[in-house]
Amino acid sequence: MAAPVPDDRVAAVRSFNRFFTRQIGVLREGLLHSEFTLTEMRVLYELAHHGDQQPAALCRNLGLDRGYLSRIVARFEGAGLVAKVASATDGRAKVLRMTAHGRAVYEPLDRRSRDEVGDMLVRFDERDQLRMLAAMDTIRSLLDGQAGMKYAQPFVLRSHRAGDMDWIVRRHGALYAQQNGWDDSFETLVGEICAAFERDFDPAREHCWIAEMDGQRVGSIALARDGEEGVGKLRLLLVEERARGYGLGSRLVDECHRFARAAGYRKMRLWTTDQQKEARRIYCNKGYALVAEEPVHAFGQDMVNETWEMDLGPAS
Missing domain, CATH: 3.40.630.30 (Gcn5-related N-acetyltransferase (GNAT))
Structure with missing residues (x-):
């Protein structure tokens, strides 16, 4: 059995999480000053950048409960952002597709997100930007390697x-x-x-x-x-x-x-x-x-x- 992690280390991670979420604005009621939550923006991102998606694949990739995703999709369908269409490869299956209206709503938010990150990075010189990116890569590599790959891509x-x-x-x-x-x-x-x-x-x-x-x-x-x-x-x-x-x-x-x-x-x-x-x-x-x-x-x-x-x- 692994030795218990000291309380000060647990506190340090929790403190960093609070600090970073405040920095990137995910605690605001509407992410990027929009009507969407962080989870809703993650769903929109997947559809905008990766094309049509099966609901089950979205659940796996984002670590979402199927019922929770269903409620998000119902709201998006009602707003005309997303449509369920027949799969191009299996007419019996339905996939989620971002509509033209959905893309028109999402793209300004995507640009705003890029601008906000750019505004954060521009405060640092080249050396410190690279240090920050290297630190992020280290955290991601360590967590990916130890997370049991519960929601990993299956390929x-x-x-x-x-x-x-x-x-x-x-x-x-x-x-x-x-x-x-x-x-x-x-x-x-x-x-x-x-x-x-x-x-x-x-x-x-x-x-x-x-x-x-x-x-x-x-x-x-x-x-x-x-x-x-x-x-x-x-x-x-x-x-x-x-x-x-x-x-x-x-x-x-x-x-x-x-x-x-x-x-x-x-x-x-x-x-x-x-x-x-x-x-x-x-x-x-x-x-x-x-x-x-x-x-x-x-x-x-x-x-x-x-x-x-x-x-x-x-x-x-």
């Missing part, structure tokens, strides 16, 4: 290894045939992309991630050189149906961006189509902008090819 990410590219090709072909009706030429294209990635692989500038749940592969993403100096290409984003609703797509994109910044890229670029609705929502939420589009007939379908780009901020 792990790893680098690709032998056999993974074959899996990526097969699953892209199968999923897009099932969900979009695309023909075999799409699987052939993905095969060519994967073959080129492995043939010319530069580990200092390129990387591929595989997501696993319960030891099974459920997602992928890759960062490749674009050919233009300073530009990285996001490729091969895939999330299996059973792994959706956990924020996996968003996490994969974030991981790709972190590596790209560390590798010195200044811009990200990707290709998608107007049919890939869920992926496009992730790209929009991450800050990508549509820069080119072209109507085409490909993979047995009429569609619009789209090129999206995003400027990368400095490495953290």
